[in-house]
Amino acid sequence: MAKTTQRTERRTDALSKERIVEAAIEILDKGGEGALTFRALAARLATGAGAIYWHVTDKNELLAMATDDVIARVMLVREAKPREAIRAIALGLFDAIEAHPWAGAQLSRAPWQSAVGEIFESIGSQLDALGVAEQAQLDVASALVHYILGCAGQNAANATNARLLPPGTDRAAFLATIIARWTQRDPAGFPFLHKMASRFRDHDDRAQFLAGIDLILAGAGTADKN
Template identity: 40%
Template sequence: MEAVLTAAVALLDEAGESALTFRALAARLGTGVGTIYWYVSNKDELFDRATDHAIGGILTAVEGQPGSDDPIADLRVMAVTLFDAIVDRPWLTAYFMRNTDVQGHSLRLYEKIGQQTLRLDLTPRQRFHAVSAIVGVVVGTAADLGAEIPQELLDGHVDREEFLGRYAATWRSLDAAEFPFVHQIADEFAGHDDREQFLAALELTLAGLRLQAGT
């Protein structure tokens, strides 16, 4: 199973979800397609287990991080670790926590994050909402960054600055009385850094949690 999942993750890393087929996986392993069915019953299970295999590395990294006296600071470190890993492997966003019956690493990572909220004065519902919000910010933002890149960017016909600049220029041309917010943030949008934007969203989420917990 270890060899099967390692090869599956490698295919996903190389070319995304479309690259992971039973035929391609069998060829990578130098075996027949029928052999794969000894380990997984269908493609959905293969994707779920491959995702969990990759999450195992993230869990190891999180478990190896030193804790602090501040659970919210520890939550920040965990969230950033998960975000950076998913940005490197955008295919994870579609399958993370999709089936915890087979995704033991994912469930343990979720538990590890949730345990930090046990250190705060919150109700069970507040803890559930807090962890859902943090995971949502991490996975949602990473999924957005991993969305299909426009072909003109892939081809190198335009760079990111020029691509974003087009939209910013359009926004600046709009009626300022009708779109005052868009006018004000057009320059910020044109030169924004995606990771910085994620960190800002995470800080807003954690600041709300800190207020709710009264710390």
């Protein structure tokens, strides 16, 4: 018996799921979501498109694996205080999605990905220690995850737009354009947007993201504990 089931590498440059995902992430980071093509991937790996399909079933699977890969690196947070742990997880996700916007788009588009399961678990498992009643834990975890996914989608869209805009355009000008477009049709009909326009322009995305997390945690009745 004792079949040597041991997998020996065919050759050093052999294709594998890992190498394919790695190359896909590089392409996505450099060129954005639209740049990931089986042809581009095949060119970068110096092979044909058909060979890739031997290791990967789908473009969906490929995107899912790339996203899981990028997100998993961030979920390793170990903070003692539950409140800080949740904030650290959230901020880690925010930074990861800012670095890899395509992953944000993928998360909000396919919320049943295993990465979302890990996010759910990481956040939810802190709620006990935070003092959230067991009855409310699902609601709180779900609200946090949905809020994070919403921000993820928005960040991804921002990055995509930034890629399409002339490179010199800065963020303030971009936001001003958006608000102008929103309010131009009926200037009197958008008092709130007008009131907020200035604050909108020079706000810090990251700080505002965190403010949303704190808002939800505060709503869970954990304002001044932990």
